[in-house]
Amino acid sequence: MARTIIIEEAGGPEQLKLVDRPVGDPGPGEIRVRHRACGLNFIDVYQRTGLYPLELPHPLGMEAAGEVVAIGAGVDHLKPGDRVAYAAMPPGAYCDERVMPAAQVCPLPDAIDYETAAAVMLQGLTVEYLFHRITELKAGDRVLFHAAAGGVGLIACQWARSEGIELIGTAGTDEKCALAREHGAAHCINYRDADFVAKVKEITDGAGVDVVMDGVGKDTFDGSLDCLRPLGFMISFGNASGPVPPVDLLKLASKGSLKLTRATLFTFLADFDRCQAMARHLFEKVASGAVVPRIGQRFPLEKVDDAHRALEARQTTGSTILTL
Structure with a gap:
């Protein structure tokens, strides 16, 4: 027993x-x-x-x-x-x-x-597939990662640092943002105090990021799309705030021929x-x-x-x- x-x-x-x-x-x-x-x-x-x-x-x-x-x-x-x-x-x-x-x-x-x-x-296996099994990432690429002070997020921060990837994190308190930076995030945005889309555009001089890794779901999905550069890749991999509503594919076209996947480990x-x-x-x-x-x-x-x-x-x- x-x-x-x-x-x-x-x-x-x-x-x-x-x-x-x-x-x-x-x-x-x-x-x-x-x-x-x-x-x-x-x-x-x-x-x-x-x-x-x-x-x-x-x-x-x-x-x-x-x-x-x-x-x-x-x-x-x-x-x-x-x-x-x-x-x-x-x-x-x-x-x-x-x-x-x-x-x-x-x-x-x-x-x-x-x-x-x-x-x-x-x-850790989630981070491994996000960084190596979906799209090719290389040193110098920019990634937006939500919930950067969570279990997956802190591993992602370290993984990105080990491979020369510039990770921009989001978190809900200044303390959590500091924790994400300590673990390797190049930047971390307190989404309760700032518009994370505007901050990402500021950090990237208006260019946007190459990849968004979003495990939050409903609350961050639309903003995540707005953070991508043209031809950028959105990886949705979780629903912490609830499932994402149905997506209008024309939105991906209008925002710069974006790519989107809903992945699972x-x-x-x-x-x-x-x-x-x-x-x-x-x-x-x-x-x-x-x-x-x-x-x-x-x-x-x-x-x-x-x-x-x-x-x-x-x-x-x-x-x-x-x-x-």
């Missing part, structure tokens, strides 16, 4: 329930993994509220780190006792131990501890070789010190409802982990 957080119906943090569930043995292509730390992400909120529907009842959690207990037939890249980390479907990481598909579980280098791994997998992780390569790239960044995840909050597993409330209220900075 393993302590596991489940929801039986969609709704608020009060729907999160701690139960004991049988773990079982891994079948073909599966592993049994004992967790040492779990990550918390906005996708967990989307699943809890029903924005991303699940078949209920269902456990939650997309990210964790721990050790392999047992493997099923056909699993060749892992063995019992291996240190591992993952960001993977299906949800179910909020637990002490689970059986899950092995393909997106990645060997964890000894140089990276479990809490760091749990804090960096989903957010798990499309990129679905391919085994690409998933493992992305993880290796991320681990190289972490092991070298180019990316140092900032764990801003820790909550025990049984207080996951409080963790969700803090995340939704934008009271968190950096990554949030659940301790076991």
Whole structure:
């Protein structure tokens, strides 16, 4: 049996329930993994509220780190006792131990501890695909990144600095802006005090940025388009403020033949070789010190409802982990 957080119906943090569930043995292509730390992400909120529907009842959690207990037939890249980390479907990481598909579980280098791994997998792999799998970015390019002091944002700031990319961040307080700059943002705009579109135009001498990476969604989408240079690329990858309404494609034409994609991490992780390569790239960044995840909050597993409330209220900075 393993302590596991489940929801039986969609709704608020009060729907999160701690139960004991049988773990079982891994079948073909599966592993049994004992967790040492779990990550918390906005996708967990989307699943809890029903924005991303699940078949209920269902456990939650997309990210964790721990050790392999047992493997099923056909699993060749892992063995019992291996240190591992993952960001993977299906949800179910909020637990002490689970059986899950092995393909997106990645060997964890000894140089990276479990809490760091749990804090960096989903957010770090998100940054990896944003910077390397969608459009070609090079040193000197300008990127606008919303919520730059959040878990994904602080990793993005460091990643950009390590590759010579000029990152312009936005955040909701002067303290969060300072934190983003400390982590590598070239500029950070307090969107509560200033019009971020006007500030981006000022910073870029009216030219606009090459790429916008927007995980906020509804509240920032139109302004993000206005920050792009002609032929610029808008990457929408999250809905923290709510889903983006339907888009008039003619708007992209009128604003300078803009490009737009709505991307999701798990499309990129679905391919085994690409998933493992992305993880290796991320681990190289972490092991070298180019990316140092900032764990801003820790909550025990049984207080996951409080963790969700803090995340939704934008009271968190950096990554949030659940301790076991």
